[in-house]
Amino acid sequence: MFFASDNAGPVHPQVMQALVDANHGYAMPYGADPWMEEVRTRLRDIFEAPDAAIYLIATGTGANALALATLCDPFQTVFCSEVAHIHEDECNAPEFYTGGAKLTLIRSGDKITPEALEAAILKEGSRGVHGPQRGPVALTQVTERGSVYTVTELTALASIAKSYDLPVHLDGARFANALVTLNASPADMTWRAGVDAVSFGGTKNGLMGVEAVIFFDPSKAWEFELRRKRGAHLFSKHRYLSAQMAGYLKDDLWLTLARQANETCAYLADGLRAAGADFLYPPQANMIFASLSRAVHKRLHEAGAVYYLWSGELDGADPDEPLTARFVCDWSLTRDEVDKFLSHTN
CATH class of the missing domain: 3.40.640.10 (Type I PLP-dependent aspartate aminotransferase-like (Major domain))
Known part of the structure; x- marks a missing residue:
């Protein structure tokens, strides 16, 4: 993840x-x-x-x-x-x-x-x-x-x-x-x-x-x-x-690998959207900026997900506060890994 x-x-x-x-x-x-x-x-x-x-x-x-x-x-x-x-x-x-x-x-x-x-x-x-x-x-x-x-x-x-x-x-x-x-x-x-x-x-x-x-x-x-x-x-x-x-x-x-990364990212975006995420910018290629609650981010990190928070701190008092993060998909990332990641957002 x-x-x-x-x-x-x-x-x-x-x-x-x-x-x-x-x-x-x-x-x-x-x-x-x-x-x-x-x-x-x-x-x-x-x-x-x-x-x-x-x-x-x-x-x-x-x-x-x-x-x-x-x-x-x-x-x-x-x-x-x-x-x-x-x-x-x-x-x-x-x-x-x-x-x-x-x-x-x-x-x-x-x-x-x-x-x-x-x-x-x-x-x-x-x-x-x-x-x-x-x-x-x-x-x-x-x-x-x-x-x-x-x-x-x-x-x-x-x-x-x-x-x-x-x-x-x-x-x-x-x-x-x-x-x-x-x-x-x-x-x-x-x-x-x-x-x-x-x-x-x-x-x-x-x-x-x-x-x-x-x-x-x-x-x-x-x-x-x-x-x-x-x-x-x-x-x-x-x-x-x-x-x-x-x-x-x-x-x-070079095109095959980019297509794989983009398609995986679109799949991730759909899953995040279903989980209630808000997007800072519309996802268009292989990089997403999305907001999830602090509680969801904590679950994801505890499960071993690796990504960067773009705003806010993980250690905060309000579990419902939305924190923006950056998610990037490379050519080798599989849908199984995305599904595992998304399973911790609900």
Whole structure:
């Protein structure tokens, strides 16, 4: 009954086998291995972007920070949601890797709205040399509260960014989960919508530890390569990153795993709804924010359920007080485990 994070789930056997298969003999280092060429070809096909520049990074923070650094000058600001991962959970890595660029937080809740984005852009860049200059717009898909931007919403936000000549970065740590929800194509959810660069996540969806950074404008490639090396994120034994990603993409495993996680999450949401839970946001992918009474939370924890409370304390006086919690489903979570969990909510 583990719902704390999709980072905690196991590596899929197909990915593990790909690593075993790659662990023979010698292979050129630093991304010159044959598996990396396979990954480039496959991702270019998936995104319908034959000229895209594609690189692998072992961590999501590294992927986001290095991508943003390539799109942002030190004297600029990155426009992002107030609950964006780059703000809440990356220990100022974007500021560090950009050489000091700030983050401008857009306070419009879980999703950035076009009106809020334009207001934030207009507010910055208005003080000449004395203030931060306008820089990239950073979007998160799936958002940190479990919501999914539609293609129309992404296009509207990117259109505003482009009207001010600003690039757009998409943090796609849960890219596959969003894509399954929308039943869209990767191209429609990225470059056709106006996205310039994407962090294509894998670690939360069955990989040991790999994210792809994709630039649809290949002119950014050399700068990113230099930043990756200077930032100590260029693996020497790179084949072990490449093999993971190759195994992930083979036979569309990445979509299969995301679909499993989303379907399990929908099943959990139905069960929580039947138990009287209130949802902070409508469940759309593989993450739920729901309120249950303190008494129910205590029963769940005593039964061994693992998840994070988002508000309130477990040790409180009022057993009926509603406490919000986050529940995340990974690809390996079974319905039997969900049923066991739900049995303690009534």
